[in-house]
Amino acid sequence: MNNKLFFGKNDLRYLYFRFKDSSLYSISIILATITICFMLIASIIIPLANNYFSLRSEVIAKREQIRVVNENIEFMKNLNKDELEDQLAIVTSAVPAQKDFGGIIDALSDSSAKSGASVNDYKFVIGEIASGSARKVGEKKTVSQTIDMTISLEGNTLKVRNFLKELSEKSPLVEVFEIDGSSEYTLVKLKFHYKPYPVITIKADEAIAAVSPKKREVIEKLSKWKSTPIFNVEDLPTSSSSAVPLF
Amino acid sequence: MNNINLLDYKSKINVSKHRNNSSLRIIAVGLLFLVSAASIVLFILISLSPLPELSKQKKAAEFNLSLSSSEIVKLGLVNDRIQIINNILKNRPQYDQFLNNLQSLLPSGVAIDSFKVEGDILNVTVSSMSLFNINQFLDTIQNADKSQNGFSNILLSNLKIDKSDNSFSVTLMISI
Numbered sequence: 306m307n308n309k310l311f312f313g314k315n316d317l318r319y320l321y322f323r324f325k326d327s328s329l330y331s332i333s334i335i336l337a338t339i340t341i342c343f344m345l346i347a348s349i350i351i352p353l354a355n356n357y358f359s360l361r362s363e364v365i366a367k368r369e370q371i372r373v374v375n376e377n378i379e380f381m382k383n384l385n386k387d388e389l390e391d392q393l394a395i396v397t398s399a400v401p402a403q404k405d406f407g408g409i410i411d412a413l414s415d416s417s418a419k420s421g422a423s424v425n426d427y428k429f430v431i432g433e434i435a436s437g438s439a440r441k442v443g444e445k446k447t448v449s450q451t452i453d454m455t456i457s458l459e460g461n462t463l464k465v466r467n468f469l470k471e472l473s474e475k476s477p478l479v480e481v482f483e484i485d486g487s488s489e490y491t492l493v494k495l496k497f498h499y500k501p502y503p504v505i506t507i508k509a510d511e512a513i514a515a516v517s518p519k520k521r522e523v524i525e526k527l528s529k530w531k532s533t534p535i536f537n538v539e540d541l542p543t544s545s546s547s548a549v550p551l552f
Numbered sequence: 553m554n555n556i557n558l559l560d561y562k563s564k565i566n567v568s569k570h571r572n573n574s575s576l577r578i579i580a581v582g583l584l585f586l587v588s589a590a591s592i593v594l595f596i597l598i599s600l601s602p603l604p605e606l607s608k609q610k611k612a613a614e615f616n617l618s619l620s621s622s623e624i625v626k627l628g629l630v631n632d633r634i635q636i637i638n639n640i641l642k643n644r645p646q647y648d649q650f651l652n653n654l655q656s657l658l659p660s661g662v663a664i665d666s667f668k669v670e671g672d673i674l675n676v677t678v679s680s681m682s683l684f685n686i687n688q689f690l691d692t693i694q695n696a697d698k699s700q701n702g703f704s705n706i707l708l709s710n711l712k713i714d715k716s717d718n719s720f721s722v723t724l725m726i727s728i
Contacts, residue, residue: 335576342583350587353594360601367606374613381620384627393626396633400640449636462651462664469648478637480644484669498640505628507621509614516627520634527637 412475420467422460451496653701679721
């Protein structure tokens with residue numbers, strides 16, 4: 306005999322027919338429905354809602370990023386490329402990417418010529434080789450590296466003062482950290498600044514920082530500080546019997 | 553045949569209890585409606601999200617911007633250099649100005665013999681043939697406006713008379 310047809314006491318059909326007309330049956334169905342609904346809300350509706358809201362915030366963020374990128378594109382379109390090149394050249398001459406011995410000599414000779422103080426002797430402290438110093442890049446973003454130098458000046462205090470003033474308005478930027486002088490000779494210890502180029506990371510969705518008016522002022526000031534060679538190399542006589550004095 | 557109940561069923565149907573259950577039924581039906589409606593609405597909202605389109609737009613815009621990457625790098629370098637330059641200009645001592653201020657305080661007949669500047673200390677020795685001039689210099693430097701000349705503390709460290717040429721020299725240690 307098939308057990309399925311037998312209404313045993315443990316069979317669900319028995320229970321169904323046993324309670325189908327009782328109030329307990331309808332209540333249990335309603336409660337089961339409510340429970341399942343809550344389970345669906347917890348397991349499906351709430352995650353879906355969270356997903357929707359996170360999508361919405363992502364859409365808002367994406368729109369903002371697109372706006373910034375478009376603004377950056379517009380900004381770059383309107384940027385004066387030639388002016389940017391000039392600005393980069395000026396600031397790089399003020400703080401070169403590497404040890405600019407030629408620029409240093411130019412600055413010293415120019416200052417010497419304009420102040421009347423003659424440079425008798427000078428000594429560079431070369432420091433670390435390029436690869437060693439390059440490793441230090443990024444230790445501190447705003448800290449530059451220096452070439453230490455000692456120069457011996459001949460001239461009175463007034464000439465020394467003029468020399469220091471002239472030198473302070475030259476590129477590459479210099480910092481005097483010690484002066485030891487008498488009425489005729491002065492020993493000046495200097496630091497010429499340089500800094501290797503940092504790695505510039507382009508973040509498209511971040512607004513590109515323009516050169517602010519304050520920074521422009523500094524660049525304008527620096528552009529006037531560029532060393533003007535006291536003589537043009539091309540003008541030098543090709544066969545001179547006497548040596549051309551540097552200082 | 554189906555309507556014949558052969559079971560020993562003695563429970564009474566309570567109609568009033570059924571009525572009381574109606575509120576529970578409404579809640580259940582309402583919840584069913586809410587669940588189904590919310591899932592459909594959320595599904596539609598999610599599937600109609602403009603995010604994929606916006607991602608494409610962003611990629612296209614980023615590509616356009618990447619065409620100017622060399623200028624962006626140059627701009628970044630300019631800003632980086634300016635930051636360093638400002639830092640140097642702000643922190644480097646202006647010794648030429650201190651020497652200028654010192655010279656402006658020298659009366660006639662007084663000359664600087666030697667000077668040494670290291671850090672924020674300026675050691676200077678001035679000499680004169682006249683003690684009056686030395687006194688005048690000391691008076692001047694003592695009464696000078698500290699905020700203008702930048703000399704914050706002055707210490708007379710040596711006063712010397714050279715009998716060979718009857719000159720007087722004074723050494724001052726000045727904090728700058």
